[in-house]
Amino acid sequence: VTVVVGAVVSTQSTGVPATHCSNNNGNPYTTVHATPVIAEKPYVVINSDNTFSIYVPNVEYNKVGPTTNYNNRRVIDFSNVFVANDSVSVDVINSKLSQGLHLLLTPGHYQLSDSIVIDRDNTIVLGIGFPTLASTNGAPVIRVGSVDGVRVAGILI
Numbered sequence: 312v313t314v315v316v317g318a319v320v321s322t323q324s325t326g327v328p329a330t331h332c333s334n335n336n337g338n339p340y341t342t343v344h345a346t347p348v349i350a351e352k353p354y355v356v357i358n359s360d361n362t363f364s365i366y367v368p369n370v371e372y373n374k375v376g377p378t379t380n381y382n383n384r385r386v387i388d389f390s391n392v393f394v395a396n397d398s399v400s401v402d403v404i405n406s407k408l409s410q411g412l413h414l415l416l417t418p419g420h421y422q423l424s425d426s427i428v429i430d431r432d433n434t435i436v437l438g439i440g441f442p443t444l445a446s447t448n449g450a451p452v453i454r455v456g457s458v459d460g461v462r463v464a465g466i467l468i
Contacts, residue, residue, distance in 0.1 A: 344375060345373040345374060345375050346371075346373070346374045346375075347372065347373060348370065348371075348372055349370070349371050349374050350368070350370045350371075350462060351368040351371075351378065352368075352437075352462070352464040352465065353365050353366060353367045353368070353387075353435050353437050353462055353464060354366055354437075355415070355437070355439065362388070362389065363389040363392075364386050364387060364388055364389060365386075365387040365389070365392060365413065365415070365435060365437060366381075366384045366385075366386055366387075367384055367385040367386075367387060367435060367462065368383065368384045369383050369384055369385065371383070385433075387413055387435060391411070391412055391413060392412060392413045392414070392415050392435075393407035393408075393412040393413070393414055393415070394415045394417065395407075395414060395415070395416055395417065395421075396417045396419055397417075397419025397420055397421045397422070397442070398419075400424075401423045401424055401425045401426070401427060402425070404427055405425075405427065405428050408427070408428065408429060408430075408431065408434065409428075409430070409431075411431060413434060413435040413436070413437075414427075414434075414435070414436045414437070415437050415438075415439065416436070416437070416438040416439070416442040416444075416465075416466060417439060417440060417442060418439065418440030418441065418442055419442050419443070420442075420443045420445065421442060421443065421444045421445065421452075422445055422447050423444060423445065423446055423447060423450075423452050424447050424448060425448075425450055426446075426450050426451050426452060426453060426454040427444070427452060427453045427454070428454050428456070429453065429454070429455045429456060429458065429461050429463075430456040430458060431458060432458045432459050432460050432461075433458075433459070433460035433461070434458070434460075434461050434462075435461075435462050436453070436461075436462070436463045436464070436466070437462075437464055437465050438464065438465035438466035438467075439465060441465065441466070441467050442465075442466050442467070443466075443467040443468075444466055444467065444468050452468055453468070
């Protein structure tokens with residue numbers, strides 16, 4: 312139970328079974344029955360043979376309720392992933408991305424002299440431990456070209 316005195320609270324729920332837009336004890340409360348489009352965050356898993364993969368949940372439409380089908384995903388083997396730390400140059404990162412690898416950024420403070428460039432469909436850039444990306448010259452830290460299906464998650468910009 313949350314009690315707020317002297318403030319306005321606005322609550323919105325998306326993808327829940329009941330649909331209404333009402334006033335809840337003087338506070339606005341909006342419920343949207345279905346989430347029109349959702350692309351959940353990719354995540355790293357350890358397989359039964361002690362190898363790693365990235366699971367990428369498929370895009371879902373008009374979703375109601377929590378995820379129950381964890382097989383509704385694409386699996387990326389780590390042989391197709393470049394794992395970078397903050398001592399790796401942006402030129403090396405971009406070279407690996409241009410070769411078709413996905414990118415996993417480990418914790419650290421990445422000082423980037425140029426943009427990380429994503430020009431391939433369905434590329435995954437995933438940070439673990441909240442890697443921080445900073446530009447040393449004012450350029451955007453990530454530039455996504457005119458491509459589909461790219462997911463960028465788990466990083467601080």
